[in-house]
Amino acid sequence: xxxxxxxSVASGEEAVQSYWAENETFAVTENDPREKFxxxxxxxxxxxxxxxxxxxxxxxxxxxSRFQRLKGKNxxxxxxxxxxGLPAENAAIKRNVPPAEWTHSNIEYMQGQMKRLGFSFxxxxxxxTCDSSYYRWEQWFFTRMxxxxxxxxxxxWVNWDPVDQTVLANEQVIDGRGWRSDAPVERRELSQWFVHxxxxxxxxLDFLDRMPGWPDxxxxxxxxxxxxxxxxxxxxxxxxxxxxxxxxxxxxxTRPDTLLGATYLAVAPQHPLxxxxxxxxxxxxxxLDKCNQxxxxxxxxAKLPKEGMFSGLYAKHPLTDEDIPIWxxxxxxxxxxxxxxxxxxxxxxxxxxxxxxxxxxxxQVVKPKPDSDESCDIASEAYVSKNGVVMGSGxxxxxxxxxxxDAIAEALESKSLGKRTVNYRLRDWLxxxxxxxxxxxxxxxxDHCGPVPVPDKELxxxxxxxxxxxxxxxxxxxxxxxxxxxxxxxxxDAVRDTDTFDTFMESSWYYARFASADCSEGMxxxxxxxxxxxxxxxxxxxxxxxxxLYARFFHKVMRDEGLVDSDEPFEKLLSLGMVLKDGAxxxxxxxxxxxxxxxxxxxxxxxxxxxxxxxxxxEQSFEWSEHGVESAExxxxxxxxxxxxxxxxxxxxxxxxxxxxxxxxxxxRRVTHETLAKAEDDYGRxxxxxxxxxxxxxxxxxxxxxxxxxPQGLAVMREALSAAIVIMSPxxxxxxxxxxxxxxxxxxEDASWPVVDESAMIANEVELIVxxxxxxxxxxxxxxxxxxxxxxxxxxxxxxxxxxxxDKTVRKVIHVPNRLINFVVG
RNA sequence: GCCGGGGUGGCGGAACUGGUAGACGCGCCGGAUUCAAAAUCCGGUUCCUUCACGGGAGUGUCGGUUCGAUUCCGACCCUCGGUACCA
Numbered sequence: 001x002x003x004x005x006x007x008s009v010a011s012g013e014e015a016v017q018s019y020w021a022e023n024e025t026f027a028v029t030e031n032d033p034r035e036k037f038x039x040x041x042x043x044x045x046x047x048x049x050x051x052x053x054x055x056x057x058x059x060x061x062x063x064x065s066r067f068q069r070l071k072g073k074n075x076x077x078x079x080x081x082x083x084x085g086l087p088a089e090n091a092a093i094k095r096n097v098p099p100a101e102w103t104h105s106n107i108e109y110m111q112g113q114m115k116r117l118g119f120s121f122x123x124x125x126x127x128x129t130c131d132s133s134y135y136r137w138e139q140w141f142f143t144r145m146x147x148x149x150x151x152x153x154x155x156x157w158v159n160w161d162p163v164d165q166t167v168l169a170n171e172q173v174i175d176g177r178g179w180r181s182d183a184p185v186e187r188r189e190l191s192q193w194f195v196h197x198x199x200x201x202x203x204x205l206d207f208l209d210r211m212p213g214w215p216d217x218x219x220x221x222x223x224x225x226x227x228x229x230x231x232x233x234x235x236x237x238x239x240x241x242x243x244x245x246x247x248x249x250x251x252x253x254t255r256p257d258t259l260l261g262a263t264y265l266a267v268a269p270q271h272p273l274x275x276x277x278x279x280x281x282x283x284x285x286x287x288l289d290k291c292n293q294x295x296x297x298x299x300x301x302a303k304l305p306k307e308g309m310f311s312g313l314y315a316k317h318p319l320t321d322e323d324i325p326i327w328x329x330x331x332x333x334x335x336x337x338x339x340x341x342x343x344x345x346x347x348x349x350x351x352x353x354x355x356x357x358x359x360x361x362x363x364q365v366v367k368p369k370p371d372s373d374e375s376c377d378i379a380s381e382a383y384v385s386k387n388g389v390v391m392g393s394g395x396x397x398x399x400x401x402x403x404x405x406d407a408i409a410e411a412l413e414s415k416s417l418g419k420r421t422v423n424y425r426l427r428d429w430l431x432x433x434x435x436x437x438x439x440x441x442x443x444x445x446x447d448h449c450g451p452v453p454v455p456d457k458e459l460x461x462x463x464x465x466x467x468x469x470x471x472x473x474x475x476x477x478x479x480x481x482x483x484x485x486x487x488x489x490x491x492x493d494a495v496r497d498t499d500t501f502d503t504f505m506e507s508s509w510y511y512a513r514f515a516s517a518d519c520s521e522g523m524x525x526x527x528x529x530x531x532x533x534x535x536x537x538x539x540x541x542x543x544x545x546x547x548x549l550y551a552r553f554f555h556k557v558m559r560d561e562g563l564v565d566s567d568e569p570f571e572k573l574l575s576l577g578m579v580l581k582d583g584a585x586x587x588x589x590x591x592x593x594x595x596x597x598x599x600x601x602x603x604x605x606x607x608x609x610x611x612x613x614x615x616x617x618x619e620q621s622f623e624w625s626e627h628g629v630e631s632a633e634x635x636x637x638x639x640x641x642x643x644x645x646x647x648x649x650x651x652x653x654x655x656x657x658x659x660x661x662x663x664x665x666x667x668x669r670r671v672t673h674e675t676l677a678k679a680e681d682d683y684g685r686x687x688x689x690x691x692x693x694x695x696x697x698x699x700x701x702x703x704x705x706x707x708x709x710x711p712q713g714l715a716v717m718r719e720a721l722s723a724a725i726v727i728m729s730p731x732x733x734x735x736x737x738x739x740x741x742x743x744x745x746x747x748x749e750d751a752s753w754p755v756v757d758e759s760a761m762i763a764n765e766v767e768l769i770v771x772x773x774x775x776x777x778x779x780x781x782x783x784x785x786x787x788x789x790x791x792x793x794x795x796x797x798x799x800x801x802x803x804x805x806x807d808k809t810v811r812k813v814i815h816v817p818n819r820l821i822n823f824v825v826g
Numbered sequence: 827g828c829c830g831g832g833g834u835g836g837c838g839g840a841a842c843u844g845g846u847a848g849a850c851g852c853g854c855c856g857g858a859u860u861c862a863a864a865a866u867c868c869g870g871u872u873c874c875u876u877c878a879c880g881g882g883a884g885u886g887u888c889g890g891u892u893c894g895a896u897u898c899c900g901a902c903c904c905u906c907g908g909u910a911c912c913a
Contacts, residue, residue, distance in 0.1 A: 296911085302827040303827060430911080545910085546910065616838070774845090799879095800879090800880075
């Protein structure tokens with residue numbers, strides 16, 4: 001072995017990558033005696049090139065996979081492509097390149113980048129969601145959901161670009177205008193497919209309490225998103241309604257105790273009562289038009305100043321029969337609930353501000369309890385507490401929240417004007433998109449039979465490729481050759497649905513497909529039973545709600561269809577913080593920010609991976625800087641590589657004999673085993689890969705100072721270097737592969753995590769902190785596990801401590817063994 | 827607006843269960859090596875004060891609990907993510 005052998009990034013890493021490819025090192029099967037471990041990084045959208053957010057995501061998944069392999073697991077670590085979506089159509093419009101072609105060339109390029117980064121993927125299982133062999137089973141599954149009654153059609157409001165004559169995604173609406181046409185967006189009502197996720201709301205909520213492997217932060221967000229509440233659904237009757245099938249205004253409230261304080265109703269601008277009233281009121285019509293010229297995005301709506309207008313209509317109060325005016329308000333969402341709310345300005349802050357603005361009556365019906373210290377000044381702000389007692393409500397006066405809730409609910413129930421209900425903020429999942437580059441919805445519309453699911457034997461319904469995309473309309477709806485067909489039930493002329501699925505449909509079950517990626521007989525096969533449940537799912541925090549909730553829902557529906565036999569898809573979740581560039585999330589819309597290619601060429605994959613892992617703990621967002629990459633490369637070359645080469649030049653040492661070591665040798669051995677123990681804990685439990693790196697750096701600092709070339713000195717050195725290589729190998733697998741081979745003549749992938757020798761970690765002395773009144777005054781080296789008496793005596797011997805104890809009385813001594821002793825003086 | 831995070835030296839971050847704030851690295855400063863430089867190696871580096879020993883302040887802001895708070899509680903400021911058609 002040559003002492004001068006230098007570390008070469010380019011040739012070295014690519015040779016190791018070829019070795020992995022030729023040996024299919026990371027291809028796994030189900031016929032394996034080891035315990036299985038399924039590690040999955042959220043698959044990427046093939047946007048063109050990887051950005052540093054991808055590098056972080058896949059490196060983290062790779063580190064976890066490689067660590068679990070060292071721990072003796074049979075690790076499945078697959079990769080695929082979330083290939084349908086808007087950017088491919090945008091590219092088609094802009095550069096006149098077909099979405100399929102654009103997508104496939106992006107995939108090819110990004111595959112190359114992934115291989116160059118050395119990820120331990122089982123490439124045999126790779127697929128893209130735009131492969132008909134994949135989406136075929138999504139179509140098949142949708143028809144199962146259709147037959148189960150889990151899907152239905154309903155009108156929904158979309159952003160409409162009046163110039164391009166097309167539906168806009170929220171992202172495509174910029175300051176209320178279409179991104180290409182710059183025309184003010186309008187709202188338009190379309191008939192759309194919905195999936196009945198609310199039917200699973202209770203279960204989706206309940207299981208959050210049984211998912212210890214998920215971060216509380218994500219579970220809290222999902223809980224709030226589902227938004228379960230208990231309240232009362234009631235009707236404000238309208239004996240003289242202008243709309244024939246409306247006989248009252250339905251509202252839901254969680255505060256029936258304040259019902260007697262309701263002074264007006266507010267309906268959404270899209271509510272049938274509003275549109276009806278506007279027919280005879282040009283001013284109201286103008287207001288509705290104005291309301292309909294905003295995007296449908298909740299964030300945009302919520303930022304609008306709260307505005308409203310009286311509709312001229314009244315409803316009857318369900319308990320008092322009083323006339324209650326009906327207002328139209330821009331903050332009421334048509335999509336949520338019944339599109340109408342009852343307003344109690346005295347006890348709801350938003351209602352209060354609205355009432356003040358428009359001079360509507362404010363009627364107080366709850367007051368603080370006499371012994372309460374709550375403040376209540378209805379003139380300035382609403383009193384929203386549930387701890388008060390009812391007043392000004394006749395027979396209900398004096399009741400507390402619970403009693404008033406029940407009494408008023410019963411009164412409404414006895415008049416058949418209301419009932420107690422559980423309500424969810426969660427809305428059903430709108431899955432239809434008026435776009436081309438997505439999975440065609442497998443439904444045929446027949447004038448005689450209605451919507452009919454495409455029979456299994458006719459699946460998949462593939463996308464036509466001779467399509468022209470010019471940014472106007474919905475491409476499939478302009479292709480009669482494609483959509484004209486016959487009804488599977490009656491055989492008469494019929495048309496295909498020309499919408500495609502929301503791409504969250506594809507990402508809701510891909511994790512399961514990886515277990516049986518090549519199965520052509522069904523959506524999943526028995527191999528899913530072996531791999532079932534992703535043990536560790538790694539992905540960005542931006543997916544904390546939508547993607548993860550849809551995937552959990554899909555899993556439960558698959559379970560109810562007998563396709564999987566567990567309740568939840570992901571045992572453990574690692575929710576990654578954002579990699580920011582100039583303070584914002586890296587994404588397709590942010591352009592090419594953070595292309596790792598230059599860094600890979602210059603410093604190699606190990607250095608890029610190491611710099612990324614070292615930069616911050618996984619859950620934390622941070623601003624990416626390239627500065628760490630060069631220093632990572634230097635450390636690998638000048639520390640790890642150099643120390644191993646020096647060591648190899650001394651030949652093979654004898655067997656390590658722990659009992660024969662001198663103090664210095666014991667000390668290095670203690671550091672080695674403490675580092676191993678810390679790294680194992682950081683990898684397995686804490687997921688703090690940044691501190692794994694810093695621990696190894698510290699350890700290598702000790703190694704560099706250790707100059708002992710005696711036989712046992714070399715043996716201790718060899719143990720230390722071997723530990724450093726094993727610990728680093730999940731993060732910097734290429735250089736570790738080479739060094740391990742040189743040190744042990746064996747393949748790195750056959751190595752296993754060393755057993756920590758507890759006896760090597762025992763120290764004789766500890767450093768004790770000495771405080772006076774909680775302030776650090778001295779440090780003290782003392783025997784391990786010294787008693788309080790010994791510690792106190794030793795501390796009282798220190799000059800600086802005595803200075804602070806002089807002419808004071810020690811009132812208390814706090815001793816935390818092996819940590820500190822604190823004198824409380826007065 | 828609403829929901830959920832985050833805020834620690836010049837910078838990225840560490841401090842794991844309330845017990846030494848600033849590990850490790852970048853940057854910077856000094857030294858060794860060199861004819862010189864690059865590369866490499868060694869040392870220093872929160873701020874104020876002190877010749878020094880030491881002392882004081884300090885983890886977004888203000889307040890609280892505690893012998894002791896980056897850590898727990900309350901209010902606020904800033905910032906990031908999500909907000910249902912970006913993925």
